[in-house]
Amino acid sequence: MINKLIKNIRKTNAPIVVGLDPMLSFIPAHIIKKSFQDFGETLEGAADAIWHFNKEIIDATYDLIPAVKPQIAMYEQFGLEGLKVFKKTVDYCKEKDLIVVGDIKRGDIGSTSTAYAVGHLGTVTVGHNKYKPFDEDFITLNPYLGTDGIKPFITIGKEENKGMFILVKTSNPSSGEFQDQYVGRKPLYELVGEQVNEWSKLHMGDGYSYIGAVVGATYPEVGKVLRKVMPKSFILVPGYGAQGGKGIDLVHFFNPDGLGAVVNSSRGIIAAYKQEKYSHVPAKNFADASRLAVLDMIEDINSALISL
């Protein structure tokens, strides 16, 4: 899947990921109205609205982008009905030949990590049958429990030809509270980055590893350091757009080959029609605004990357 991610990035010339993190407040009134008519003001109604919102955005952008990143929390908040639509979204994006990064930030002790790995990347056996419950291509993971919490994901990733992005330095304001603490002469995030680099060797693709890292766009200097610490890991970069990161800040997340990073934008794309900049697009055509925002994002990043 890392090879396919790179292939998709080359095909689209767009090192970006669209974060499918729907909130009901992002969804235009006409979609909400129709779903509530069909299913009532219920969890099923909310989930149906999310599905139609996602589908229009995917249909309007899939030819421009290599990958999507649905944030499972946004679905989990609607319980089982929400999770049904998470799965439906994963499947639909895969039909469109997009790489799907399940933003699930799981992580636990060994046997429990195995269960998460089976559920999200792998295959579960029931009697004589095998099933792939959520079947994302990549997932995000939390490293706080150390190697034996991560290894089961690598084991199943190898079996299934799938990958993962491990949190190293997150984009949020308080990420430094623990991640920036100095451990000897280096911050904790660097130690975690070194460990990601070790893990990355366990599951290599052609040029890059299936084991990547998450480093927030909001900390460009940290990105510069971590790029060198983990040369074979793709960096998934959240925090572009709504959280404040700009294309110019992202140059050092990439390697000189122009690869090595994928930049995520969520509300900046999916709720683009609510921005001043795209206010000429009527809410009815919200997905057209998402397409324009994708084109603008690609332009912003690629023009910054020219300096590489």
Place this chain on the structure above:
Amino acid sequence: MINKLIKNIRKTNAPIVVGLDPMLSFIPAHIIKKSFQDFGETLEGAADAIWHFNKEIIDATYDLIPAVKPQIAMYEQFGLEGLKVFKKTVDYCKEKDLIVVGDIKRGDIGSTSTAYAVGHLGTVTVGHNKYKPFDEDFITLNPYLGTDGIKPFITIGKEENKGMFILVKTSNPSSGEFQDQYVGRKPLYELVGEQVNEWSKLHMGDGYSYIGAVVGATYPEVGKVLRKVMPKSFILVPGYGAQGGKGIDLVHFFNPDGLGAVVNSSRGIIAAYKQEKYSHVPAKNFADASRLAVLDMIEDINSALISL
């Protein structure tokens, strides 16, 4: 809920939690057979077997115990059908007046943490209606993202009168890889413990906080230190039994009032019928073995606590 947890502990005289972490390999053949007859060798069949397994164990132990801790990964690995049974198990345990700790180890940036908090502790609004998607009493959380990843859970915990246990020092062998690293003069877990103590003040019950911590039974010396660092936080202690912890190791996780900790056992209880010790119990009556194992665990812990 922290007050109710304490009330339940006093009523049962049992500072324990039963971990409802079913694996198909734990479930006796007669249950599997029946579920496969009814639903085939499908995810639904697996989920049905888990449900009947859980139900018998709950029915056989609920009068002895204050709380249960279903590990969501064990359900998530069977996809939506598994998660349906997670929810059914949560609801059934609450009917039995048990406190339910959802072992979900979530944690993300602000708005995403809010979505998880809504899904697991809170209330989601759809049009004019309100729903409580998973509705556990407590959940477990991962602190790696710092305060702004935890605060949304506290906010919703306050609204809903619910609580959380935050990972401080986990029970697994490699937990020290990051958690034991020295930050200045103290290990990272102690810094996280100090932060849990700060957070604990934001949501207090009568004597203890709604904000607790997870500290593994496998590290008793660490438990002794952290007990003092977080005096008002309940400690959820995994790692008893199958992972190697014994009653005598756990004394210092408690305060002199005999409260302040709840010890979890999962496979030691739910798969007790597979142990040599309970091999006189036929598989058909597996839940009786679970009841005996609960009684033995209570005896082991209480006899150690006499020394307090």
